[in-house]
Amino acid sequence: xxxxxxxxxxxxxxxxxxxxxxxxxxxxxxxxxxxxxxxxxxxxxxxxxxxxxxxxxxxxxxxxxxxxxxxxxxxxxxxxxxxxxxxxxxxxxxxxxxxxxxxxxxxxxxxxxxxxxxxxxxxxxxxxxxxxxxxxxxxxxxxxxxxxxxxxxxxxxxxxxxxxxxxxxxxxxxxxxxxxxxxxxxxxxxxxxxxxxxxxxxxxxxxxxxxxxxxxxxxxxxxxxxxxxxxxxxxxxxxxxxxxxxxxxxxxxxxxxxxxxxxxxxxxxxxxxxxxxxxxxxxxxxxxxxxxxxxxxx
Numbered sequence: 001x002x003x004x005x006x007x008x009x010x011x012x013x014x015x016x017x018x019x020x021x022x023x024x025x026x027x028x029x030x031x032x033x034x035x036x037x038x039x040x041x042x043x044x045x046x047x048x049x050x051x052x053x054x055x056x057x058x059x060x061x062x063x064x065x066x067x068x069x070x071x072x073x074x075x076x077x078x079x080x081x082x083x084x085x086x087x088x089x090x091x092x093x094x095x096x097x098x099x100x101x102x103x104x105x106x107x108x109x110x111x112x113x114x115x116x117x118x119x120x121x122x123x124x125x126x127x128x129x130x131x132x133x134x135x136x137x138x139x140x141x142x143x144x145x146x147x148x149x150x151x152x153x154x155x156x157x158x159x160x161x162x163x164x165x166x167x168x169x170x171x172x173x174x175x176x177x178x179x180x181x182x183x184x185x186x187x188x189x190x191x192x193x194x195x196x197x198x199x200x201x202x203x204x205x206x207x208x209x210x211x212x213x214x215x216x217x218x219x220x221x222x223x224x225x226x227x228x229x230x231x232x233x234x235x236x237x238x239x240x241x242x243x244x245x246x247x248x249x250x251x252x253x254x255x256x257x258x259x260x261x262x263x264x265x266x267x268x269x270x271x272x273x274x275x276x277x278x279x280x281x282x283x284x285x286x287x288x289x290x291x292x293x294x295x296x297x298x
Contacts, residue, residue: 019055023112027102032119035059036188037096040087048087050116052100057112061100065115066090089151092158095187096150099123099163121203123163128198128206138162139208141197144215149189154180157212159193164208168193172211176223177248179238179269226251227276227286234294237270245290247274253286260290269297 026033035054042048050066052059068086099119105112127138139145139162151158155170170178178184185191193210200206227233227249235249245266247255255274257266266272271294276286 016056019057020107020110023054023057023102024105024107027105027112030101030122032099032101032122033114034097034099037090037093037098040090040094048083048090050090052098052114054112057110059100059102059112059114061114061116063087063090065103065117067117067120092151092153093187096160097148097188097190098150098160120160120163124203124206127162128164128200129203137198137200139195139198141195143195144192145195146190147193147210149185149187149191152181152185152187154182157181157185159191159210161193161195161208161210164206166208166210168211172213174213175216176252177238177246177254179236179248223251223253224279224281224284224286227253227279229276229278232273232275232291235272235274237266237268237272240266240268245272247272247290249274249286254284255286255288256280257288257290260293262290262292264293264296266290266293267297271295271297 023033025031033054035052037050038053039051040048041051048063050061050063052061063086066086068089098116100114100116101118101122102112102114103118129137131137145161147159147161149157150160150165157168157170157173159166159168170181173181174184191212192215193212194214196209196211196214198206198208233249233251233253233255235247235255237245238248239246243258245257245260247257249255255276257272257274260266262272273291273294274286274288275291276288278287280287
């Protein structure tokens with residue numbers, strides 16, 4: 001008997017049955033399912049497998065079906081190094097949302113083996129090689145599309161755009177300078193990217209260049225109006241390169257300092273006090289001097 005009239009309480013068991021039925025149907029119809037990469041395991045015979053969680057069910061994807069492209073497949077020592085690299089890439093992808101096609105199921109043990117590779121190739125066919133009613137490719141240059149963040153490093157973001165992976169450098173992520181991509185992006189995020197170029201040399205040979213910066217308007221010139229010459233502002237060091245310090249001021253302005261009055265050398269992520277000596281309208285940056293290091297990031 002339920003608290004609500006004519007209500008139905010779903011038991012854990014019946015809920016599982018419904019999801020299992022869904023997986024079974026997807027297996028029959030080769031429908032693409034989406035789950036979260038939840039683990040990486042080594043089998044007893046030393047093979048690496050990816051574990052994907054799909055609504056509580058454990059989906060196993062062998063490493064070679066994960067479509068992690070690191071070039072040709074070598075042998076011997078090189079092969080061992082390649083495996084290490086692939087495992088590292090996989091490790092960085094933990095928590096990512098990935099597509100897969102079910103390849104085999106065991107109803108008794110309720111275990112599932114799937115392939116991300118086939119799902120990605122299927123998506124590539126639809127979005128990159130097939131055309132829509134007006135004869136256009138669905139993913140083409142200049143189009144803004146949604147992408148999934150599958151890995152984040154300090155200076156680079158790896159995204160998957162409808163079955164094709166591509167890397168976006170930190171400088172192409174935003175108009176204001178980013179010291180560390182982790183500050184704004186996480187694995188599992190969905191972001192809008194602008195497709196800059198597409199190379200279609202066949203299903204296996206599709207490459208995409210994209211950026212996130214051009215999706216939003218360039219505000220660096222408007223921001224520059226917030227700065228006055230001879231004034232001081234607090235900021236955070238985003239990078240230090242060949243003696244030049246790059247800073248993002250607290251008012252959102254990009255700034256460059258060639259010298260520092262503090263006896264301590266400013267380092268990445270340090271909070272600094274910055275005095276503006278001139279405004280470079282052309283590049284949209286404030287130029288000046290670091291008067292002191294407020295707080296060091298050690």
